[in-house]
Amino acid sequence: MHYKNLKDFLTSPPDALRKGPVAMVFVEDDIEVATTLRHHDHMGFACVIALMPAAFDLPDDLQDIVHRIDYDATADGTVERAVNSIAAAAPGAWMYYCFNAEYLFFPFCETRTVGEMLAFHSEERRDAMLTYVVDLYADDLAEHPDAVSLDRAHLDRSGYYALARKDVARNDHPKERQLDFFGGLRWRFEEHVPHTRRKIDRISLFRAKPGLELRDDHTFSDEEYNTYACPWHHNITAAICSFRTAKALKRNPGSTYDIHTFKWHNSAPFEWHSRQLLDLGLMEPGQWF
Structure with a gap:
């Protein structure tokens, strides 16, 4: 699923978000994005979210696995803002966050x-x-x-x-x-x-x-x-x-x-x-x- 921004995601979040565990991957550059997402899916997270620039591509095999949000994670405060917003939408769920690579x-x-x-x-x-x-x-x-x-x-x-x-x-x-x-x-x-x-x-x-x-x-x-x-x-x-x-x-x-x-x-x-x-x-x- 592809969301145009964080507000779009929070308006209609996937059911897996409330169940957890949820992995939030903040993509700062184009290095090892796919391997990071595949690794955390393999770890057993029920919901893998990629917050990444709109200009970046996501491999076809990840399109149905990853919930992609167009997002700039490089500016000050943007990571904390996104983590807090997503966590607030799923009280009781286990959350995890990291960056690409x-x-x-x-x-x-x-x-x-x-x-x-x-x-x-x-x-x-x-x-x-x-x-x-x-x-x-x-x-x-x-x-x-x-x-x-x-x-x-x-x-x-x-x-x-x-x-x-x-x-x-x-x-x-x-x-x-x-x-x-x-x-x-x-x-x-x-x-x-x-x-x-x-x-x-x-x-x-x-x-x-x-x-x-x-x-x-x-x-x-x-x-x-x-x-x-x-x-x-x-x-x-x-x-x-x-x-x-x-x-x-x-x-x-x-x-x-x-x-x-x-x-x-x-x-x-x-x-x-x-x-x-x-x-x-x-x-x-x-x-x-």
Whole structure:
């Protein structure tokens, strides 16, 4: 289904939107759009929404699978506005959002669906899930100048850390069960990344409810949604394997000429399997075995 704008979509939303889980893919450029959409359809989302420029083409095999909305996701505030609007139209449904050339992985995703994972997460009385944005990058920038290659994708196997998240309203006292996570390309090339954009944590999976608002730092207005676990034990976390930072660093004139390779001694080929991410500690199964 093709919608001419977001208002058109919200006027006559598909039935699957209210049932969920829903994947919202914001398309910023024409890189790996189809593979991103196919990946999330394969993960088991009941409704896959592509918010993308009208000038971009969608392959024929995705026409009947994806709900396409003509939308500019590159302007400030447009992502938050769309997420909040779509979530408001389906209270109670599980939602997920990402960008093109980003791929969701969760524990045992090769044999289990995202719906099964979220059903278990709901039973643990959790309404949101922490995801880490794990940077992917091509190993040879001369061969792949946009830093994107699915076949030659690499990631950092170490260099990740967390700091206490300060509560400005309480004299910078640490927030309960909230941390700011760092690592990957945003850490290694931090001189080219604004301070406010260096975190790699994102609450990408959440249950919609009235009044809930996504903020521009990938956190929500309900502070419990921003916690990494419940008070009594660890919960499931997931990972979004993303070429987005690598693309930006090579596209930006201020950084592209300073970066000749993203590889370093802690680079490893990405295996496109949840086991690798679990072994590296980039997500955890919690009590889900």
